[in-house]
Amino acid sequence: MRIRCLEFSERAKGALRDEMLQQNLQRIGVRFKTARDLAFAALEDPESLREMGRALKEKAIANLPLLLETLEMRVKEAGGVVHWACTSKEARNIVCEIARTKGVRTVVKGKSMVTEEISLNEALQAQGIEVWETDLGEFIIQLAGEPPSHIIGPAVHKSKEQIADLFAQKLGVPKAEAPEELTRIAREKLREKFLNADMGVTGANAAVAETGSILLLENEGNIRMSVTMPRILVTVMGIEKVIATLDDLAVILALLPRSATGQKLSAYSTIFTGPRAPGELDGPEEFHLVLLDNGRTRILADPDRRQSLFCLRCGSCLNVCPVYRKVGGHAYGWVYSGPIGAILTPQLIPPRLARELPFASTLCGACAEVCPVKIDLPKLLLIMRQRLSEDPNFDGGVPLLPRLASRAHGWILTRPRLYRLAARGARLWSKALTEEGRWKWLPPPVGRWGKMRDVPAMQVPFSERWKKLKKELLGGVANEPTS
Ligand code: SF4
Structure with missing residues (x-):
């Protein structure tokens, strides 16, 4: 084909x-x-x-x-x-x-x-x-x-x-x-x-x-x-x-x-x-x-992916997959479709031709529940995503914007001072734009994504809560009567 x-x-x-x-x-x-x-x-x-x-x-x-x-x-x-x-x-x-x-x-x-x-x-x-x-x-x-x-x-x-x-x-x-x-x-x-x-x-x-x-x-x-x-x-x-x-x-x-x-x-x-x-x-x-x-x-040589070879080609995982059920088999572009297609295709043809497939899943787990030989399809999808993302010649199928956002996030996370500053800024922003603990509106480019979801308001970070808690606890210990 x-x-x-x-x-x-x-x-x-x-x-x-x-x-x-x-x-x-x-x-x-x-x-x-x-x-x-x-x-x-x-x-x-x-x-x-x-x-x-x-x-x-x-x-x-x-x-x-x-x-x-x-x-x-x-x-x-x-x-x-x-x-x-x-x-x-x-x-x-x-x-x-x-x-x-x-x-x-x-x-x-x-x-x-x-x-x-x-x-x-x-x-x-x-x-x-x-x-x-x-x-x-x-x-x-x-x-x-x-x-x-x-x-x-x-x-x-x-x-x-x-x-x-x-x-x-x-x-x-x-x-x-x-x-x-x-x-x-x-x-x-x-x-x-x-x-x-x-x-x-x-x-x-x-x-x-x-x-x-x-x-x-x-x-x-x-x-x-x-x-x-x-x-x-x-x-x-x-x-x-x-x-x-x-x-x-x-x-x-x-x-x-x-x-x-x-x-x-x-x-x-x-x-x-x-x-x-x-x-x-x-x-x-x-x-x-x-x-x-x-x-x-x-595939056999890779212990992480070997279970892809257990497939009996029963088609059950296709029938329960919310993505397959909306787009049908032709959207997967080759012979095998649905969750098992998203896993097998990038392993059987040059991955650059099937780079988006492992990402075409909600990871809801319905496929694994029906598989007659208990293939852990969500885990394989994650492994395939990781493998594709690690390939230096390949952009992993992730669109440019999320890729840049993820890189920027990683950069900030490795700089504690900057991270604290950014978190404080985001919290102030969140206060102004949330209602009943949910964002009312999200700015582009996540605006459309946020429209279909209940995105919770930003919380006080753990480090600050921990600091406060420690203070209270220590204060408590200090106030305890001594015998
Ligand atoms: S349900 Fe399991 S055996 Fe059936 S096609 Fe999907 S992966 Fe293969």
Whole structure:
């Protein structure tokens, strides 16, 4: 996916002005969150399940090199081919080379964020290969020429009326607004593509090292068709998706659908190992697994940021984030959006292109409360802010004025006399401009900021209060009768 360099604040302003988008965002946030809350409330001990999820991801990430080598061995034993890609470009080249040498003309794809991350569609299309997204949401945004706006629902930002217009315009069909009719149109179009496809491409929800199996969760059946119908199957996955055992997979199966869509289990849970074995009725003749690094080992090497790799891509943190719910996914400028996008994007692409993202958060903590693997997202956001601010080549995404104000503040704080003088001046000013302990008016440049907040009046500084208290106490001690 091409990286859109426009700043987050600019894109967010555009999103806030888009009335239709605002309506659509309001609808989806509530729907996803309610479904997730109900699914977890129905469990006897949801916290224990989350703890188990956290523990298995911690263990997997701590043993990543060993698990990946085991996975490679098992996939090869099952007849598959394993490729290692350090960068997006390498991953794209590997898939394109497989397609070129095997004479592939049509590719059907299951929904996969990692193939968005490496811009696979554009690379295959540049080779003259037809690529079809077969997940309904992905099919819609492919027709619209847009990137996904949500990890789970790529087209959630669109209303059914907008989709009806899009289908009529791009597929030349009569305008039909009933969701069933729109689904039927997409299904008819895609069925013919499945039948003629030479290659299927998927991501992976998890890969089990002990068996070499891949897990794919979905609700439409399109991924299962992409896996079983074409003669070649390519699965692209980030290296952090490997887990140790099938027992661990059972925990992921209990957590992920509940977190993502509020389901006990996805409608289709596909677990496959290698290509079609002799005697099996379906499955690909060839299976290729592409293991993508693309900055993940850099994250792994940093103990403070390592937990970013625990993410299951359930999308829950997006649904509760007050910022995401106002601006939608496109404002984040790349594949991953919401709190996890604000953390991952500056680590996976050059940070200067995503410098504002870690600052696009209120740090309210709602994301951490719903994360199925208990990632401390607010802490990671703060760490990312600190890292970006420390980079000498980078202004940390903080606008000029707050940056200058913070520097001036730091300068005054290190000069006690000046600090006392400034505090006294500010208190006098505060007396004149406060009412009932709150500022009535704040001067520019903090005027607009202050309009939406109750800013308390300046208090007598601690040093003065302490001096007074000490005097009183000592006076008290001095007045005590002596025996
Ligand atoms: S960070 Fe947690 S809540 Fe957010 S997408 Fe990843 S797993 Fe889901």
